[in-house]
Amino acid sequence: MTKAKVKVAAAWFALMLAGFILINVLVVVGVVDTFIENMLVTIGINIILATGLNIIIGFSGQFSLGHAGFMAIGAYATAIITSSLPTVLGFYVSMLVGIVISVIVAIIIGIPTLRLRGDYLAIATMGAAEIIRVVINNLKITNGAAGMYNIPPLAGWPTVYVMVCLTTIMLCNFAHSRSGRAVQAIREDEIAAEAVGIAPTKWKLAAFVLGASTAAIAGSLHAVYIQTITPTDFGIMNSVSLLIIVVLGGVGSMTGTFIAAIVLGVLDTVLQSFGTLRMVIYALALILIMVFKPSGLLGRYEWSFARFFTKKEASHE
Amino acid sequence: MSDLLTVSHVTKRFGGLDAVSDVSLHVAKGEIVALIGPNGAGKTTLFNMLTGVIQPTSGEITFAGTAVPGKKPATVAKLGIARTFQNIRLFAQLSVRDNLQAAMTHRYVEHFVPIVLRLPSFYRQEQVATEWTDQLLTAFDLTDVADMDAGNLPYGTQRRVEIARAVATAPEMIFLDEPAAGMNPEETAALRTLIQRLQSEFHLTVGLIEHDMTLVMSLAERIYVLDHGKLIGSGTPAEIQQDSAVVAAYLGGGVHA
Numbered sequence: 001m002t003k004a005k006v007k008v009a010a011a012w013f014a015l016m017l018a019g020f021i022l023i024n025v026l027v028v029v030g031v032v033d034t035f036i037e038n039m040l041v042t043i044g045i046n047i048i049l050a051t052g053l054n055i056i057i058g059f060s061g062q063f064s065l066g067h068a069g070f071m072a073i074g075a076y077a078t079a080i081i082t083s084s085l086p087t088v089l090g091f092y093v094s095m096l097v098g099i100v101i102s103v104i105v106a107i108i109i110g111i112p113t114l115r116l117r118g119d120y121l122a123i124a125t126m127g128a129a130e131i132i133r134v135v136i137n138n139l140k141i142t143n144g145a146a147g148m149y150n151i152p153p154l155a156g157w158p159t160v161y162v163m164v165c166l167t168t169i170m171l172c173n174f175a176h177s178r179s180g181r182a183v184q185a186i187r188e189d190e191i192a193a194e195a196v197g198i199a200p201t202k203w204k205l206a207a208f209v210l211g212a213s214t215a216a217i218a219g220s221l222h223a224v225y226i227q228t229i230t231p232t233d234f235g236i237m238n239s240v241s242l243l244i245i246v247v248l249g250g251v252g253s254m255t256g257t258f259i260a261a262i263v264l265g266v267l268d269t270v271l272q273s274f275g276t277l278r279m280v281i282y283a284l285a286l287i288l289i290m291v292f293k294p295s296g297l298l299g300r301y302e303w304s305f306a307r308f309f310t311k312k313e314a315s316h317e
Numbered sequence: 318m319s320d321l322l323t324v325s326h327v328t329k330r331f332g333g334l335d336a337v338s339d340v341s342l343h344v345a346k347g348e349i350v351a352l353i354g355p356n357g358a359g360k361t362t363l364f365n366m367l368t369g370v371i372q373p374t375s376g377e378i379t380f381a382g383t384a385v386p387g388k389k390p391a392t393v394a395k396l397g398i399a400r401t402f403q404n405i406r407l408f409a410q411l412s413v414r415d416n417l418q419a420a421m422t423h424r425y426v427e428h429f430v431p432i433v434l435r436l437p438s439f440y441r442q443e444q445v446a447t448e449w450t451d452q453l454l455t456a457f458d459l460t461d462v463a464d465m466d467a468g469n470l471p472y473g474t475q476r477r478v479e480i481a482r483a484v485a486t487a488p489e490m491i492f493l494d495e496p497a498a499g500m501n502p503e504e505t506a507a508l509r510t511l512i513q514r515l516q517s518e519f520h521l522t523v524g525l526i527e528h529d530m531t532l533v534m535s536l537a538e539r540i541y542v543l544d545h546g547k548l549i550g551s552g553t554p555a556e557i558q559q560d561s562a563v564v565a566a567y568l569g570g571g572v573h574a
Contacts, residue, residue: 177439199391
């Protein structure tokens with residue numbers, strides 16, 4: 001690792017630490033009450049979900065509408081396991097179990113459906129997520145339509161914050177490696193990608209599985225934070241609202257996903273006092289952004305400390 | 318020299334049409350071999366069979382002792398066959414550098430854990446790949462545009478990027494499908510030097526489909542002529558120019574050169 005890379009890594013770490021301390025201070029001072037904390041955690045969980053979905057949609061170019069299904073797997077894995085093992089260890093074990101099941105399900109769903117393109121794939125993944133939901137709805141172990149409640153509160157906002165950082169680091173590291181480029185090459189031109197030795201199905205599946213596993217992590221966090229889950233929490237509308245975050249932020253931009261998740265999360269909370277008018281304003285905001293910025297808030301722009309440092313050095317000379 | 322590529326009695330039938338019928342040819346290591354013929358003669362169909370994009374109806378294709386039919390294009394690429402396309406197919410929204418690096422996916426295999434955790438092995442491999450990319454960028458005179466999106470480059474440069482990307486897969490043989498199409502004389506002249514360098518510097522065997530006869534005649538060591546899916550002639554450029562069947566195919570029957 002060169003000096004510049006250490007500097008960039010240190011800058012990112014400092015930023016994450018600063019964010020953590022800032023929230024901590026705000027909690028202690030009392031600016032962040034339970035209501036705001038709830039909002040922050042929801043934003044954090046949405047960031048984990050949407051960055052994972054962005055790997056699938058933005059980087060590999062596969063239009064998936066089934067993200068909530070994988071979240072459901074993680075949430076139920078945690079709910080079931082922590083009911084008999086209500087410890088922090090139990091929570092992490094359940095998270096791992098959720099990831100493993102998600103990966104297996106993603107492979108089973110991915111192999112046949114990732115051969116489809118565009119809207120066909122969207123419908124197929126949507127159907128797959130519905131199957132997951134219906135299965136959960138009818139199993140005894142998941143308590144059917146009534147859902148699971150009294151899930152032990154094993155994770156507060158600090159856990160969510162750390163998990164947001166970890167998943168984002170992993171996803172960005174993947175995106176900015178040659179593997180990430182292979183996945184993007186398939187999005188750009190599948191035939192050319194094949195001609196240079198990139199096996200499309202394998203790499204599409206890799207992106208899909210990666211996205212699915214982070215969704216499972218988000219599901220686990222959701223379960224222990226909200227403490228009550230029902231199958232309806234993971235319906236098609238949840239997949240759609242995640243899609244909105246990705247498209248709004250800019251397909252293919254992780255920075256954009258972050259900003260969109262925060263903007264929409266805050267907007268959602270602020271608008272709650274407007275009652276029914278909330279959805280109208282929310283929808284209007286979306287339409288306006290899409291009209292004036294069709295490529296999303298940030299397009300394909302990505303914030304980079306590396307570029308920031310080189311610019312600063314250049315201006316010094 | 319032994320044959321790198323052997324094609325024997327290959328036929329491709331689309332419904333009732335024989336796009337390629339009973340074609341046999343061979344290419345020795347290090348040769349530049351051109352495939353010419355009028356539009357619709359089946360040249361690209363033959364190329365597509367050689368690169369695994371479509372499967373022959375019958376016949377055999379062997380590359381360096383391995384059978385090509387039945388393999389997927391990505392597997393064929395790993396065997397050491399690279400290609401460019403008649404209508405340029407770049408990864409338009411990726412930078413030139415990333416275009417080249419994407420082509421190294423199978424050469425420098427990364428593993429998931431080192432990537433996401435950025436272990437030292439990731440950086441070691443990244444450095445090797447970056448060095449090889451820089452060498453290619455210099456060799457193909459692309460250093461100045463390395464960080465630009467490939468889709469925004471002028472046509473001639475895009476061609477060069479596409480060829481560089483094919484070379485980045487570290488192939489033994491490279492197929493160029495009408496590389497001079499749409500180029501002006503200066504660009505064609507530069508392309509000629511480039512193709513010669515593929516042979517001399519990169520020690521590649523070159524398969525060329527081209528309509529620009531001056532380019533073909535000055536580059537190719539041997540030429541195969543395809544018409545209506547059949548091989549109607551083969552030989553050195555001088556022999557081909559004298560071949561009455563070839564001349565007839567190009568200029569119409571009964572015309573004498």
